[in-house]
Amino acid sequence: MINEAWESVPEHTLKRSWRKLAPYLETVDQSNDSGSVTVTELNVLLKQIPGCRSCEEDDVSSWLECDADDAGFQLLNDDEIIAQVRKPNSDDDNSESDKDELIRISKISN
Numbered sequence: 001m002i003n004e005a006w007e008s009v010p011e012h013t014l015k016r017s018w019r020k021l022a023p024y025l026e027t028v029d030q031s032n033d034s035g036s037v038t039v040t041e042l043n044v045l046l047k048q049i050p051g052c053r054s055c056e057e058d059d060v061s062s063w064l065e066c067d068a069d070d071a072g073f074q075l076l077n078d079d080e081i082i083a084q085v086r087k088p089n090s091d092d093d094n095s096e097s098d099k100d101e102l103i104r105i106s107k108i109s110n
Contacts, residue, residue, distance in 0.1 A: 039064070 043060045046052040076084070 039057050039060050042064075043055060043057050046055045046060065
C-alpha cells in the first residue's frame, strides 16, 4: 500500500518540493541518467552551501573515501555473537547513568 502511494506521486511534485527545500540543487546537471554523481558535480553543490565555499575536489574525494574500508557494522565471529546474546541486557547497566545525564541536562537548561 505504501509502495503504491509512493509510486503515484508525480515526478514533477518531487522536483518542486526539493526546489523549495534546497534551491541550490537546481544547478545540478541532470543529463547524467546513471544515478551517480561525479566529484566535480558534488564539489559544485558543496560550494553553494554556506560554510563549504572553500571545498576543493581533493577534500570531497577524501571525504568520500575516508570510510571505504569500514563495513559500517562490527564484524563478530561466532563466539563473540554467542557471548553478546548470553550477556545480560546492557541497557539495565546504563539506566542509572542515563538518569544522571538527563538530570544534568535538565539542570543546564533551567
